[in-house]
Amino acid sequence: MEVKTIVPSGVVPTLCRMCETRCAINVHIKNHVLTAITPFEGHPVNQGRMCPRGGAALDLFYHLDRILKPLKRQDNGSFKEISYEQALDEISARLAALKQQFGAQSVGVWKGEGLGFHQQEGYARRFIHGFGSPNYFSNDSACFNGRYLGFHLVCGFYNPFPEFNQSQLIMLLGTNPPICHPPFMREFADARSKGAKLVMIDPRLNPVACYADIFAQPYPGTDGALAWGLIRYLIKTNNYDRDLVDRYSIGFDKIAAYAEKFTPEYVEQQSGIYASVVEEIAGLIIKNSPGISIYPGAGLEHHENGVNSIRAFTVLACLCGTLGLPTGMFRPVPLGIRELAPADSMTPDGTHPIGADKFPALYDIRRECHTMTAMDYMLGRGAYPFKGLIIAAANPAVTNPNTRKVEEALASLDLLVVNDFFMTRTARLAHYILPGSTFLEREELHFYPTQQRVNITTKVARVEGLHDEYLMWRDLALRLGFGEALFPWQDDTEVNRWLLEPTGLTVDKLRRHPEGYVYKPVEYQKHLRSALPTPSGKLEFASPYLQELGLDEIPVYRAPSYRTRADDNYPLVMTTGARKSLFYHSRHQNIARFRDVHPDAEVEIHPADAADLGIVEGEQVRVVSDLGELVLRAAVKHAAELSRGVVEIYHGWEDWRVNFLIHDDVNDPISGFPLLKAVPVRIEKIDA
Numbered sequence: 001m002e003v004k005t006i007v008p009s010g011v012v013p014t015l016c017r018m019c020e021t022r023c024a025i026n027v028h029i030k031n032h033v034l035t036a037i038t039p040f041e042g043h044p045v046n047q048g049r050m051c052p053r054g055g056a057a058l059d060l061f062y063h064l065d066r067i068l069k070p071l072k073r074q075d076n077g078s079f080k081e082i083s084y085e086q087a088l089d090e091i092s093a094r095l096a097a098l099k100q101q102f103g104a105q106s107v108g109v110w111k112g113e114g115l116g117f118h119q120q121e122g123y124a125r126r127f128i129h130g131f132g133s134p135n136y137f138s139n140d141s142a143c144f145n146g147r148y149l150g151f152h153l154v155c156g157f158y159n160p161f162p163e164f165n166q167s168q169l170i171m172l173l174g175t176n177p178p179i180c181h182p183p184f185m186r187e188f189a190d191a192r193s194k195g196a197k198l199v200m201i202d203p204r205l206n207p208v209a210c211y212a213d214i215f216a217q218p219y220p221g222t223d224g225a226l227a228w229g230l231i232r233y234l235i236k237t238n239n240y241d242r243d244l245v246d247r248y249s250i251g252f253d254k255i256a257a258y259a260e261k262f263t264p265e266y267v268e269q270q271s272g273i274y275a276s277v278v279e280e281i282a283g284l285i286i287k288n289s290p291g292i293s294i295y296p297g298a299g300l301e302h303h304e305n306g307v308n309s310i311r312a313f314t315v316l317a318c319l320c321g322t323l324g325l326p327t328g329m330f331r332p333v334p335l336g337i338r339e340l341a342p343a344d345s346m347t348p349d350g351t352h353p354i355g356a357d358k359f360p361a362l363y364d365i366r367r368e369c370h371t372m373t374a375m376d377y378m379l380g381r382g383a384y385p386f387k388g389l390i391i392a393a394a395n396p397a398v399t400n401p402n403t404r405k406v407e408e409a410l411a412s413l414d415l416l417v418v419n420d421f422f423m424t425r426t427a428r429l430a431h432y433i434l435p436g437s438t439f440l441e442r443e444e445l446h447f448y449p450t451q452q453r454v455n456i457t458t459k460v461a462r463v464e465g466l467h468d469e470y471l472m473w474r475d476l477a478l479r480l481g482f483g484e485a486l487f488p489w490q491d492d493t494e495v496n497r498w499l500l501e502p503t504g505l506t507v508d509k510l511r512r513h514p515e516g517y518v519y520k521p522v523e524y525q526k527h528l529r530s531a532l533p534t535p536s537g538k539l540e541f542a543s544p545y546l547q548e549l550g551l552d553e554i555p556v557y558r559a560p561s562y563r564t565r566a567d568d569n570y571p572l573v574m575t576t577g578a579r580k581s582l583f584y585h586s587r588h589q590n591i592a593r594f595r596d597v598h599p600d601a602e603v604e605i606h607p608a609d610a611a612d613l614g615i616v617e618g619e620q621v622r623v624v625s626d627l628g629e630l631v632l633r634a635a636v637k638h639a640a641e642l643s644r645g646v647v648e649i650y651h652g653w654e655d656w657r658v659n660f661l662i663h664d665d666v667n668d669p670i671s672g673f674p675l676l677k678a679v680p681v682r683i684e685k686i687d688a
């Protein structure tokens, strides 16, 4: 591997994109070798800290298994190295042939978590819309779209990260910050040193729950009942922001009427959270309003009724008067860069985005097609043929539900191209594999909405012969005849110049600001001066838009189906995907020192459930759902660590794929999200 570094030796600041947090880091270079990554001191997001995964960027960069040349699958299933030119010539010829035979919408692109959701999403969308197809897919079909829609439907905007350090009460639901967003921990500590209270709602104990003022363990999928119980309490006791409701919202009467039945006792019956605890949380909310931060994590959206739960908590946050406050529902102003994929290009004439009929809100609001429905199309069960797919930085053969179907669907394509740096489960199914570049090889713009801050990353190094993602899309587009019009830029620096032009900021200026550049002073409570970006211009406690679609006008609570239709064959409920500190979904299993920490898969189980089944710590067991089964090691937890009746399995293992057990067609009706965190299962002893 021949590497060219930006300077022969020195220290170069940039951002870490080993996760969505994007901490500022220094990359150390010595004689053209990347030798270390250390935290950059001056950036407010990580304040001179980083997590162990940051340093692992170099393990990946120099990994011996890294794919450095395009690979083409041979008839016998093996892969052969070919040149970049040959790969792109052949892929583009096959794409053109599919378009000719089946129409442009027979082809799609799929952007994975490895490429985040900003500029790289823009390239992928620009490519596929330029090709003439609306079929843009992404990991976001099971990631932040559920939260995005939940916030958006009520407030018209989405800003997930409140200024926790200024909060008086932090309420966390279904999230594990020390693992998933380490910099939050510093903010919590700051807030707590000033006396802030902390409430944690999760069926599983995590390090934050250990020092929370209240830690409550709901039955999975029942948080919506808690939200309604709190809404009811606030309304009943007249402790809500009346002025906000009267002047800036619609639908209050409807939610007030619906909330009636959510007495603390009813909430307890639905969620398992004691009535007295519900009242205690309500008391904390009343005492600390409006300085409250309510943060729902992935633990809320991976459910059948997840968007409604998140909507209900958003309504609650608004009733507490948090709209427009730094700690609450704050609406940032975008910088106003150019759009790589303008909305009017997204649905080319006469095309039908996959899933837009089934999940219209997902498509309307996010312009995102539905990955799970795509599998049906690939298998010939859709409204039209779907034959070709380019996957960039995703591993759906591990991370999408119903693995058997995913593998069958991907294997049935006429053309599957995978852009990745390793031979993943998904890459093995490809006709062509194009080597990916790491974030150290790209220049991208990154935004921190809460602070209205923008950073540019540095192309720290270049691997000889390897093409970054921008070049991949451009070179394919050039061969397909729309590259000159849509990808006229030589490299990502030229793209960034074009993106920034209307803002008055320049690439050079941003390069001088490794601490990030605050592009506009933050302005709070904008709703006092201008309408909210919802259809009505007000907070929509009831959504006429959803009602028109035949969906829930107000965020009603529905008990999860494992509780309403309990099946004795599957007496336990499985949550999946509680993150591990050193893994990132299916990534980093091939880093030996990380693998030492997490050597194999485990099913976490409550000691009483284990005892009932005669299972001891470390024993191999079989976990069975109505769709599949998995053999793995039992990890018997302490009684406080996990709710009784709940088991948890990590979702990213290449060799223990829990998504074999999970249906792809049990979906939230608004977001289309799969039910990943309340799956009925049973556990069997292997010797039985």
Ligand SMILES: Nc1nc2c(c(=O)[nH]1)N[C@H]1C(S)=C(S)[C@@H](COP(=O)(O)OP(=O)(O)OC[C@H]3O[C@@H](n4cnc5c(=O)[nH]c(N)nc54)[C@H](O)[C@@H]3O)O[C@H]1N2
Binding pocket: 019, 113, 143, 144, 173, 174, 175, 176, 177, 179, 180, 181, 201, 202, 203, 204, 206, 218, 219, 220, 221, 222, 223, 296, 297, 298, 299, 300, 303, 575, 577, 578, 579, 580, 581, 582, 583, 584, 585, 677
């Ligand atoms: N180290 C590491 N960090 C990551 C990732 C990673 O893979 N590894 N992934 C990143 C990505 S893409 C995402 S989306 C985020 C997700 O990060 P978070 O939003 O913090 O979510 P998770 O870690 O999935 O934590 C989910 C929690 O929800 C709980 N839970 C499950 N069901 C329920 C429920 O019904 N109600 C409640 N209240 N809780 C429930 C689980 O027990 C678990 O503790 O993490 C990001 N950060």
Ligand SMILES: Nc1nc2c(c(=O)[nH]1)N[C@H]1C(S)=C(S)[C@@H](COP(=O)(O)OP(=O)(O)OC[C@H]3O[C@@H](n4cnc5c(=O)[nH]c(N)nc54)[C@H](O)[C@@H]3O)O[C@H]1N2
Binding pocket: 111, 112, 113, 114, 115, 139, 140, 142, 143, 144, 298, 302, 392, 393, 394, 395, 396, 398, 399, 400, 401, 419, 420, 421, 422, 424, 435, 436, 437, 438, 439, 469, 576, 577, 578, 584, 585, 586, 587, 651, 652, 658, 659, 662, 676
């Ligand atoms: N059962 C269950 N399933 C889940 C979840 C769950 O909680 N439970 N969580 C869901 C969530 S929130 C998410 S976000 C998805 C994530 O699902 P995916 O999007 O499939 O994410 P990864 O498994 O991390 O796969 C990313 C791939 O991109 C590659 N990659 C990394 N960086 C780059 C890069 O810079 N360039 C290129 N070209 N490739 C790169 C990596 O090698 C890896 O193979 O999984 C979802 N699936």
Ligand code: SF4
Binding pocket: 016, 017, 018, 019, 020, 021, 022, 023, 046, 049, 050, 051, 052, 053, 054, 055, 181, 182, 183
């Ligand atoms: S939290 Fe860790 S992996 Fe994420 S950006 Fe920061 S250093 Fe990188």
Ligand SMILES: [Mo]
Binding pocket: 113, 142, 143, 144
């Ligand atoms: Mo995610």
